[in-house]
Amino acid sequence: MPNSNTSAVELLEKLVAFDTTSRNSNLELIEFASDYLANHGIEAEVIHDDTRAKANLYATLGPRRDGGIVLSGHTDVVPVDGQDWDTDPFVLHESDGKLFGRGTADMKGFCAAALAMVPEFLSRNLEVPIHLAFSYDEEVGCIGVHGLIPHVAVPGITPKAVIVGEPTSMRVVNAHKGIRAFRTTVTGLEAHSSATHKGVNAVMIAADLIGFLARVAEEEIASAKPDSRFDPPYTSVNVGPITGGTALNIIPKHCSFVWEYRPLPEAEENEIFERFTRYVDDDILPRIMKVSKKAAIESTALSRVPPLVPEDDSSIETLIMALAGTNQSFTVSYGTEAGVFHEAGIPAVVCGPGDIMQAHRPNEFIAVSQIEACTEFLHRVLDHVAEN
Ligand SMILES: [Zn+2]
Numbered sequence: 001m002p003n004s005n006t007s008a009v010e011l012l013e014k015l016v017a018f019d020t021t022s023r024n025s026n027l028e029l030i031e032f033a034s035d036y037l038a039n040h041g042i043e044a045e046v047i048h049d050d051t052r053a054k055a056n057l058y059a060t061l062g063p064r065r066d067g068g069i070v071l072s073g074h075t076d077v078v079p080v081d082g083q084d085w086d087t088d089p090f091v092l093h094e095s096d097g098k099l100f101g102r103g104t105a106d107m108k109g110f111c112a113a114a115l116a117m118v119p120e121f122l123s124r125n126l127e128v129p130i131h132l133a134f135s136y137d138e139e140v141g142c143i144g145v146h147g148l149i150p151h152v153a154v155p156g157i158t159p160k161a162v163i164v165g166e167p168t169s170m171r172v173v174n175a176h177k178g179i180r181a182f183r184t185t186v187t188g189l190e191a192h193s194s195a196t197h198k199g200v201n202a203v204m205i206a207a208d209l210i211g212f213l214a215r216v217a218e219e220e221i222a223s224a225k226p227d228s229r230f231d232p233p234y235t236s237v238n239v240g241p242i243t244g245g246t247a248l249n250i251i252p253k254h255c256s257f258v259w260e261y262r263p264l265p266e267a268e269e270n271e272i273f274e275r276f277t278r279y280v281d282d283d284i285l286p287r288i289m290k291v292s293k294k295a296a297i298e299s300t301a302l303s304r305v306p307p308l309v310p311e312d313d314s315s316i317e318t319l320i321m322a323l324a325g326t327n328q329s330f331t332v333s334y335g336t337e338a339g340v341f342h343e344a345g346i347p348a349v350v351c352g353p354g355d356i357m358q359a360h361r362p363n364e365f366i367a368v369s370q371i372e373a374c375t376e377f378l379h380r381v382l383d384h385v386a387e388n
Helices: 002-017 027-039 104-116 118-123 145-152 202-222 271-289 315-323 338-343 368-385
Strands: 045-048 055-061 069-074 093-095 098-100 130-135 161-164 172-176 179-187 236-244 254-262 296-305 329-332 348-350 365-367
Touching: 002 027, 002 104, 002 368, 027 055, 027 104, 027 130, 045 145, 055 118, 055 145, 069 104, 069 145, 069 338, 069 368, 098 104, 098 368, 104 118, 104 130, 104 365, 104 368, 118 368, 130 145, 130 368, 145 338, 161 315, 161 338, 172 315, 172 338, 179 202, 179 271, 202 236, 202 254, 202 271, 271 296, 315 348, 315 368, 338 348, 365 368
Parallel strands: 069 130, 069 161, 161 348, 172 329
Antiparallel strands: 045 055, 055 130, 093 098, 098 365, 172 348, 179 254, 179 296, 236 254
C-alpha cells in the first residue's frame, strides 16, 4: 500500500505540471496517461473532440464484460488568473502534510491515485473490469464527458457503477443539483438619450428581465423544503456578468447577461427557463416591438448538467458506501459528471479525496492523508472486483 501512495504523489506532481486550464489543450496530459497505461500493457481509447485539441481517455483493465466499475475524473482545471498564490500553481509543493497546486483537490489527486493503482489492479485476477474514464472541459459545463458516454455504455461491457472522484473528503455523495446556464441578449433601438420615446433601451429591458429572475429566486426561497438535504434547500438562481451600452447620452442598443439556475433533482428542470421565455414573449416583446420591429430578445443555452437523482438504498449505493466504509450518504449543491452518467443509465456516485472548500481557490491543496484514504478505498474496490 505505501507503494501506491508514493507513486500517487509522484503521478500527481506530473499531472499538476500540465497546465490543463479548460481553455487550453489537455492532450499532453492524456498522452502521458495513455503512455503510462501502455507501459502497463493497457491500450487506452483516446477520444478527441471535433477540434482535436482536447480528448477524453477510456481504458479497461481486466475482462471485457458487463458489471465493471468506472473510476471517473476530469483532467481540466479552473484558471489561476488574478489569484494570489504563494507558490507556482503548476509545480506540486509539499508542506505540512499538504500538497499544493492547481487541481490537487479538483481533481487530479483522484486521477493520480487511480493511475497509481493500475499495477495492483493488473496484479489480480479481476472478475469484472475496472475502467478509467478521464474527461476534458468539465469545469466549463461537463462538456467532454458527453463524448465518453458512447464508449462507456457499450452492450456486453456496460459497467454497473461509476465513481466520480470529485473532492468529497471521501464521503459518498448520491445526489446533487443540476445546472442550466444561458446567455440572454437584448437588441434595442439606439436614439438620443433625451428621446426615450424613440428608442428601446436594451440595458433597461435587461434590468427588467433580471428583476424577473430575482422574483423567481425569491419564490424558490419561499418554497424551500425544510427537510431538504441540500444547502441551500431550494433551486438557486444567479445572474453573472452583464455588458451593455456605449455612453450616457445614447440609448443602449445592446445588452447581454449570463445567468443560471441550479434545480433540485426533484424539480422540473425546464420550468424556470420556460417561465422566463413566457415573460419575454408575453410581457416584454409586444411592448418593445411597438417601438421597433427589430427589437429582439434571444436566449441561448450555455450548458446543462443533469442533476444526480438519489437512489437511496439502491444496491450500488449500498456497495459503494460499504467500500468507502460509511453508512451515510450526502448531497452537494455543485454539479458533476455523475449526473451525466446517471442520465445515461449507469448508476453513479461522487466520492473522492480532498475538500471542495479548497477547490478553485488560490493555494489549492490536498492533504496527503486524503490521498492515502483514497488509495485504501481503491484497494477495497479492487478486492470487490477481484476473484477470491
Ligand atoms: Zn471538479
